[in-house]
Amino acid sequence: DAGITQSPRHKVTETGTPVTLRCHQTENHRYMYWYRQDPGHGLRLIHYSYGVKDTDKGEVSDGYSVSRSKTEDFLLTLESATSSQTSVYFCAIASVSGGTASTDTQYFGPGTRLTVL
Amino acid sequence: AQSVSQHNHHVILSEAASLELGCNYSYGGTVNLFWYVQYPGQHLQLLLKYFSGDPLVKGIKGFEAEFIKSKFSFNLRKPSVQWSDTAEYFCAVNPSLGSQGNLIFGKGTKLSVKP
Numbered sequence: 001d002a003g004i005t006q007s008p009r010h011k012v013t014e015t016g017t018p019v020t021l022r023c024h025q026t027e028n029h030r031y032m033y034w035y036r037q038d039p040g041h042g043l044r045l046i047h048y049s050y051g052v053k054d055t056d057k058g059e060v061s062d063g064y065s066v067s068r069s070k071t072e073d074f075l076l077t078l079e080s081a082t083s084s085q086t087s088v089y090f091c092a093i094a095s096v097s098g099g100t101a102s103t104d105t106q107y108f109g110p111g112t113r114l115t116v117l
Numbered sequence: 118a119q120s121v122s123q124h125n126h127h128v129i130l131s132e133a134a135s136l137e138l139g140c141n142y143s144y145g146g147t148v149n150l151f152w153y154v155q156y157p158g159q160h161l162q163l164l165l166k167y168f169s170g171d172p173l174v175k176g177i178k179g180f181e182a183e184f185i186k187s188k189f190s191f192n193l194r195k196p197s198v199q200w201s202d203t204a205e206y207f208c209a210v211n212p213s214l215g216s217q218g219n220l221i222f223g224k225g226t227k228l229s230v231k232p
Binding site for chain 1: 121150153159160161165166207208209219220222223224225
């Protein structure tokens, strides 16, 4: 257990509404990631953060924004949810033991199942 | 673009059978390699990882994987599966240079073990 919680765990919303998912960690890890998981696609990176207020885009960032105002929280926002954003969203953290995130392991949160009607 | 291929979409085995799940990646430089497991309804858990050294890596629950650099492969093995190994298995690659740790995942292999 890497001390990661995600909220909400389940959410049903309607097309066009804004949605914010929260990832919270308790162990002061520098790197945080948001992935989405869809059948037949594995996990795909949406956005990641390498420090407070430092974020960057991943493979499938269109329609999503993120914010990280504190080390422990990484928020994912769907500005106007669409049915194609129905998915399971996983947050991950990486502690940096070797100096860069590429030399450590990512640990995943429990996930948020989002349904957009 | 970098990619990870898991050629088996769904594998069905009987208990005590041996398991080998294939994983190939397309990246010419140094990589870090991972296998994750996702039990039904749960989050991803790390099975094992390879960063450097002995290419035969042992993980939890009796799993092991072998890194063959010349084949760009990192296949997962277990000599005797159990019903409790029923899960989805994901291979992931992290290019170790110039990376912010972003993982590239394969599409996953579902393993069903019949009791």
